[in-house]
Structure formats: C-alpha cells, structure tokens
Amino acid sequence: MGRIVPDAIERYLAGLNRSGSDVLDAIARGNEQRGLPLVDAEVGALLRVLAITVNASRILEIGTAIGYSGIWLAAALPPDGMLITMEMSEERAGEARENFARAGLTSRVSVLVGDAQLKLAKVSGPFDLIFQDGDKQLYTPMLDRLVALLRPRGLLVTDNVLWDGEVAPGFVEVPKRSPEETRAIAEYNQRVAAHPHLLTSIVPLRDGVSIAVKKP
Numbered sequence: 001m002g003r004i005v006p007d008a009i010e011r012y013l014a015g016l017n018r019s020g021s022d023v024l025d026a027i028a029r030g031n032e033q034r035g036l037p038l039v040d041a042e043v044g045a046l047l048r049v050l051a052i053t054v055n056a057s058r059i060l061e062i063g064t065a066i067g068y069s070g071i072w073l074a075a076a077l078p079p080d081g082m083l084i085t086m087e088m089s090e091e092r093a094g095e096a097r098e099n100f101a102r103a104g105l106t107s108r109v110s111v112l113v114g115d116a117q118l119k120l121a122k123v124s125g126p127f128d129l130i131f132q133d134g135d136k137q138l139y140t141p142m143l144d145r146l147v148a149l150l151r152p153r154g155l156l157v158t159d160n161v162l163w164d165g166e167v168a169p170g171f172v173e174v175p176k177r178s179p180e181e182t183r184a185i186a187e188y189n190q191r192v193a194a195h196p197h198l199l200t201s202i203v204p205l206r207d208g209v210s211i212a213v214k215k216p
Contacts (some may be wrong), residue, residue, distance in 0.1 A: 004165055010042075014203075017022050017068060019045040023103045027068050036065055036092075039133065039159055040206045044072035050155055050211065051076035052091045056128035060149065061085035062116045062142070063134030064086075067096030067109075073131060074105040084123065086134070117142060126151035133159040136156040136181040139188035147197050152216040156198065161189055164209025 005013075018043055031038055039047070051059060051073055057080070061074050064087035074083040083105075087093040090185050093113045100109045112119050116134055120142060132139060139158065145158055165171040167186045175182065193200050194214055200212040 003210065004162055010206070011164075012173075013042050016043050017041055017215050019048055019072075020033075021103065022118045023099065024068065024071055026068065027071075027099060027104055031068070036070040037133075038065055039072075042207060043092055043159065043206050044069060045207065046203070046209060047072045047157065048076045050157060051129050054128050054153070055153055057081040058125075058127045060085045060123065060125075060127045060130045060146075060148075062130070062132045063087065064093060064096045066092055067099035067103075067129065068097065069133060070109060071099065071103045071105060074100065075103070077108050079108070084112065085109065086112045086114070086119050087161070088115065088134075094109065112216070117136075120145050120149070125149035127154060129155045129157065131159070134189075136160065136163075137184040139184060140191050143153040143188065143191055143195070147195065147214060152214055154211045155157055156192070156210075156212040156214070158188070158192070158206045158212075161164045161185055161210040162204060164207060167208075201209070 021158060057078055061070055064085040066069055070083055070085045079185055090113050093111050096109055100106050127149050130150055150156055163177055163182055163185050166175050166177050166182045192198060192210055197215055198212040199215060200210060205211045
C-alpha cells in the first residue's frame with residue numbers, strides 16, 4: 001500500500017492519464033529495472049498542465065536525469081520556447097539529449113552539465129516555471145536564487161517534498177530515507193511555506209509536489 005496515497009487510488013489516477021507519448025512510455029518501461037529517480041507519469045501530467053496554465057515560454061529544471069520530466073515540460077512549450085535543464089552527470093545528460101531528440105524536442109531544450117548551484121549564478125531570468133528535482137540538500141540553499149529567477153505569477157514546483165511521509169515525525173515507524181535529506185526537505189517545506197514572495201500549496205500526489213506562485 002502506498003504510504004501517502006493508497007495503491008488503488010494511484011492505479012485509478014494512472015488509468016485516467018492520457019497525456020503521455022510513446023517516447024515517455026518507452027523511457028518509463030526502460031527505467032523499471034534501472035530504478036532512476038524519475039517523476040511518475042501523474043506528476044509529469046501535472047507539470048505539463050501547470051506549464052500550459054501559466055503560458056510558459058521559458059522553463060528552468062534542476063535535475064534532468066535522463067530527460068523524462070523534461071519531455072513532459074518541453075512538450076508544453078511553444079515552438080520558440082526554451083527549457084533549460086541542469087544535470088550533474090555527463091552520462092545522464094547525454095542520454096537525456098538522445099531522449100529529447102527522440103521526442104522531437106531538441107530545438108526547445110538546452111541541457112547544462114555541472115553543479116546546479118554554480119550554474120544558477122550564470123543563468124538569466126525571468127522564467128515562467130521552475131521545476132526543482134535535484135539534490136534534496138540543495139533545495140533550501142537554492143531557494144532565494146530560484147525565486148529571484150522567477151517572474152511575478154510564475155511557478156516554483158518542487159518534487160519529493162513529502163519524502164515517503166518521513167517529513168512528518170512519527171508517520172513512518174522505521175524510516176528508510178537518509179536522515180540528512182529528510183531534515184533538508186522538512187526545512188525546505190518550512191522555508192517555502194513562509195517565504196515572503198511566495199504563496200505555496202503542497203499536493204500529496206505520489207511523493208508530494210510543492211507548488212508555489214510568486215506574488216506580483
């Protein structure tokens with residue numbers, strides 16, 4: 001049984017999702033044995049809905065992995081839109097570029113390789129939507145910079161903010177996640193909820209998705 005959302009509900013939601021593609025399905029199937037930290041298809045659909053809702057033309061993603069979430073996002077962009085996505089691993093970044101090409105999205109995506117915290121200092125905003133799904137211990141240190149890069153009424157979306165429920169003390173009897181990462185996410189949740197320039201809501205979908213809008 002799912003720790004946050006029961007399995008039966010997750011299967012029901014998955015059965016309703018018609019927003020994917022053959023490329024996305026192939027990546028998800030290929031990852032079943034690899035176990036890379038990719039978003040779920042339901043989170044991917046949410047990302048696409050949010051990108052379309054804010055009429056995004058510029059999106060920033062922290063944590064490319066192999067391009068799965070980036071495809072969900074980039075497909076929501078207009079032909080002249082741009083997704084800038086950052087990945088620490090050169091190998092994963094190369095695989096992501098291949099997947100973006102398979103999806104026909106190469107012209108809308110720029111993959112940057114290296115430490116996201118350093119790369120952020122060189123990136124120019126504003127962005128309509130920022131998706132954060134990288135190193136959990138960098139969530140809080142990068143928060144103010146991400147808010148600065150976001151346009152008014154833009155969205156900061158963060159994955160894994162419920163961390164299998166372990167951010168709630170006592171909810172999980174025997175925690176399995178890294179205590180350092182759990183503390184980092186709990187701190188981030190407090191900071192993003194209290195940030196003076198953001199209005200934030202957390203959706204208990206899959207591992208928890210934080211959605212914050214920058215106040216005008």
